[in-house]
Amino acid sequence: MSEFRHVEDLSVNSTQSDLQGSKREHWIKRNSYYYRILVNFLRYNIPANQSILEIGCGTGYVLNQLQPSLGVGIDTTAELIRYGQQKYPKLDLRTADAKELDLNGLVFDFILISDTIGYFDDVQQVFKQLHSVCHADTRIIITYRNQLWTPLLSAAEAIGLKMPEHRQNWLDRGDIENLLDVTGFDVVREGRKFLMPRYIPLLSGLLNKYIANLPLFNRLGLCTFIVARSMQANKSVDLPSVSVIVPARNEKGNIETIVQRLPAMGSHTELIFVEGNSTDDTWSEIQRVTAEYTPEYDIKCVQQEGKGKGDAVRKGFGMATGDILMILDADMTVPPEDLPKFYEAIANGKGEYINGTRLVYPMEKEAMRTLNLIGNKFFSIAFSWLLNQRIKDTLCGTKVLTRANYQRLSANRAYFGDFDPFGDFDLIFGSAKLNLKFVEIPIRYRARTYGETNISRFKHGWLLLKMTFFALNKIKFI
Incomplete structure (x- = not known):
């Protein structure tokens, strides 16, 4: 996979890469419970040894946890990519813009967009690009936060319990499903997960595994997910038997x-x-x-x-x-x-x-x-x-x-x-x-x-x- 890696920009100080990557990994460790339950949910949908493309991969932490046979991650933050290349050498991490995907003809079993769709400056253009890396059975899995949680997450960020982040797009489930439909994707299923992102013995398990999946309570789930498929991926033109x-x-x-x-x-x-x-x-x-x-x-x-x-x-x-x-x-x-x-x-x-x-x-x-x-x-x-x-x-x-x-x-x-x-x-x-x-x-x-x-x-x-x-x-x- 080394032939696909981007050549490092030597003008960027490697110390800066280490600093940015360390900060990201630090916040992941501080929120290890949330990432653990997120990864468990993704593993249910993505078996091990599948080819996976992650858009907005950061350091590649989540992608690495999914144990892909081929794991390609792209992100616009070069410092995070360089840190991830060192920490997760089995992954193919690249500095690239999802609006202009060029992956040398690679197609993937799964495409993951986890908690990053809010940062895209043109969501529709990103979705259009995904067709080029899909086959007929590819599944696109999108996770993003429920906007009902915005005030609480902003408060957590203010007191240092959450990683600081830039202002995000205001996207709800209907907006994303509409953009998927406009760009030629079909929603397979959708839902919400997780009511307690921090670990409290017994209570967190009860809320996240059971209560969060019940009607009404499910509307309050922190993590919204959508599973979609490409309707433009190559399909056989022959009449099946x-x-x-x-x-x-x-x-x-x-x-x-x-x-x-x-x-x-x-x-x-x-x-x-x-x-x-x-x-x-x-x-x-x-x-x-x-x-x-x-x-x-x-x-x-x-x-x-x-x-x-x-x-x-x-x-x-x-x-x-x-x-x-x-x-x-x-x-x-x-x-x-x-x-x-x-x-x-x-x-x-x-x-x-x-x-x-x-x-x-x-x-x-x-x-x-x-x-x-x-x-x-x-x-x-x-x-x-x-x-x-x-x-x-x-x-x-x-x-x-x-x-x-x-x-x-x-x-x-x-x-x-x-x-x-x-x-x-x-x-x-x-x-x-x-x-x-x-x-x-x-x-x-x-x-x-x-x-x-x-x-x-x-x-x-x-x-x-x-x-x-x-x-x-x-x-x-x-």
Whole structure:
């Protein structure tokens, strides 16, 4: 990385660099608790060994804490950069202006703008420059202070509890989101963190981990964050192929109809049936249909060794060869003809995790029982708050994401563990952890024409509630 470093301006006294850098590190140490909880939050969003660009890196302290595989930091203060180059030699720190990014064609997995956006003299121009260092999956993470804290922070600065700083831009969340939208970025999620930037035993942990994440209290959070993605980054112009996975248990009467009604999508459509411990003749019917229709359609079939829909979905995803992975329940309560809507949303980049919602259009009689409907609406509210993204119907069986993102999700599955027999929450939580953009597609939910539901309202409802509380400590209370 040395070939990218700026040649030092010998006219600047190295003693001055040491002094400026030491002052910055001194204030970081004095506010070590705040930086510790900030870094912990950033680590949740940015796994180790990723390529990271930090705009306004200072000495590179935060960037170094994130353990990047490639860590590039830029700042306009040459003294801080020189100090950081000496202290963090593994980082590539440069004196540069973010309004004129020239990084020799480098692109990054993450771009971090932490507590520095208030100093930019042209925020819009900085955002425009970021596209040149983004790929399709790059995430931009912006943190900045809540303006409600300005009087308190000014008082802390006056009595020497906070590092002195120049006057900052008056930017609120709406201003930043507007500028992101104007410059071609899409906000994935946003929120606020931290009520206590100083360490007080027991109290600080209680306030920052729990209270600060609750509704109403969250409005007072010191640190506002926004996660965004570039809508101009290079995306494939080729039509992606599709794999449709159909978990099937006791669905003999629907198998042939699924094949007949499944529309062709993209450059190629692959259909994979995964049969799971049926007590009727579902497996023999799948084999018959596969043999009969294979000359005309690309159909594969397999029996799962484990139990549950989640295990069946993983089995099917593991066999899939398509660029896009879709789940279609074999009960056909979601019509196969609706799948092209999901395809268009993900192929056009409108979303990265596409979820069906049954709670928009009127349902056919008996399609969903009253208790199931109430439960779905409860989980809709709970999960929209939990994930900081809108999700209306957590339990709709039709879910779509790219195979590349599923592989990333699968590689990080250990963070949540193997806890979900349904597979819905494994995909929802995993996609949220990757900061994928959620989009919902309304579908018309049909009544069953064959068989009975495999869901037990009370047993499985209690399990879903337990998983929701489990996710709180993995996603929200961090």
